[in-house]
Amino acid sequence: MSVNNNVIRKYPWGHERRFNSYSDYFRSVYGARVQKVSIDAGFTCPNRDGTKGYGGCTYCNNDAFNPSYCIPSKTITQQIKEGIEFHKWRYDRAVSYLAYFQAYSNTYAPLERLKKLYEEALSFPGVIGLVIGTRPDCIDEEKLAYLKELSGKYYVTVEYGIESCYNTTLKRINRGHTFEDAVWATGRTASLGINTGAHFIFGLPGETREAMLNQAEIISGLPLKTVKFHQLQIFKGTSMEKEFQDCQIDFELFSLEEYLDFFVSFLERLNPAFVVERFTGEAPPRFQAGKGWGKVRTDQIVTRVEKRLKELDTWQGRLYQVKK
Numbered sequence: 001m002s003v004n005n006n007v008i009r010k011y012p013w014g015h016e017r018r019f020n021s022y023s024d025y026f027r028s029v030y031g032a033r034v035q036k037v038s039i040d041a042g043f044t045c046p047n048r049d050g051t052k053g054y055g056g057c058t059y060c061n062n063d064a065f066n067p068s069y070c071i072p073s074k075t076i077t078q079q080i081k082e083g084i085e086f087h088k089w090r091y092d093r094a095v096s097y098l099a100y101f102q103a104y105s106n107t108y109a110p111l112e113r114l115k116k117l118y119e120e121a122l123s124f125p126g127v128i129g130l131v132i133g134t135r136p137d138c139i140d141e142e143k144l145a146y147l148k149e150l151s152g153k154y155y156v157t158v159e160y161g162i163e164s165c166y167n168t169t170l171k172r173i174n175r176g177h178t179f180e181d182a183v184w185a186t187g188r189t190a191s192l193g194i195n196t197g198a199h200f201i202f203g204l205p206g207e208t209r210e211a212m213l214n215q216a217e218i219i220s221g222l223p224l225k226t227v228k229f230h231q232l233q234i235f236k237g238t239s240m241e242k243e244f245q246d247c248q249i250d251f252e253l254f255s256l257e258e259y260l261d262f263f264v265s266f267l268e269r270l271n272p273a274f275v276v277e278r279f280t281g282e283a284p285p286r287f288q289a290g291k292g293w294g295k296v297r298t299d300q301i302v303t304r305v306e307k308r309l310k311e312l313d314t315w316q317g318r319l320y321q322v323k324k
Contacts, residue, residue: 011315012272012317013025018306018309018315019267019276022226022278033096035097036098037079037080037097038083039076039079039083039099039103040079041076041101043104043108043109044104045057045135045176046135046176047175052177057163057173058243059232059233059238061237062104064287065102065281065283067086068086069083077120077124080099084126097126097127097128098130098131099118099124099127099130099131100131101117101130101131106134107139107143107158111142118130122150129154129155130154130156131197133199136186137176137181147192151195156194156195157226158195158196159199160182160196164201164204169207182198182222186222196223196224199229202254204232205250212252212262213265213269216269217323224274226277227277228276228277229278229279229280230278233287233290234288234289238289241289244290255293256301260301260304267316268317268320270316270317271320272320274316279298
């Protein structure tokens, strides 16, 4: 590929970065940085409480991602207040906030309870909207009708943990839902004009690099506004830790350099209309059962991905083809 990095190229998302960046998207909409503040509202999941199974997803350790202030015994208001303080040292330019209901499945409760929690968050000064992390089998028409109403007044995203497009993988990791559930949930949510997001993991057991890469076309056909991608991390105390120890041959875990190469190839094939929020997941080394990537931070990985995109003179969606 001939590289000419002096060419000023206008990308479909309207700025000069080579991917459709989440932070730049919010700057374009609100004129300033918008910071997410995580909340643990004390939810569970249907594959934990016996409705669809027990034990949860085999890879899951929410403590690895939950900030220290996220404790469900605290009120929503208290968590938001502490969360804003927590982020101020790093993101002091943020003037608006999104209340991010993050831990477990945050629509897995009766609507009246959800209303109380969401509206408490929205009443906090500076909070302009919600990001609601949940599963595609924990949503229904009644809840969507309420979220549609909210989205007329606030920024609202429903972020579905899909994790993989392959049902064999979803069954193996004890998700308790199918990819068809995800297709329905994302389609119905988007059809109501609600911002729709999704989360995926690369490196799940039984998936080859080729199978992971092929998901770009499948994912690109979903009606998503935002997407998040994480590399698989093996956490201590999870079912997957034992599975990994017993059958490492089934895992295609990435070194950092391998992941950079893979993700650039994936990004080239990804729908350019999608706003990409994350490339990777970051968790403290004390949770890692394997080698991990050491102390490399998410922003450092973003910088390295952008450097590779520039070196290869490529960008998100360069190889994307609209299905006819």
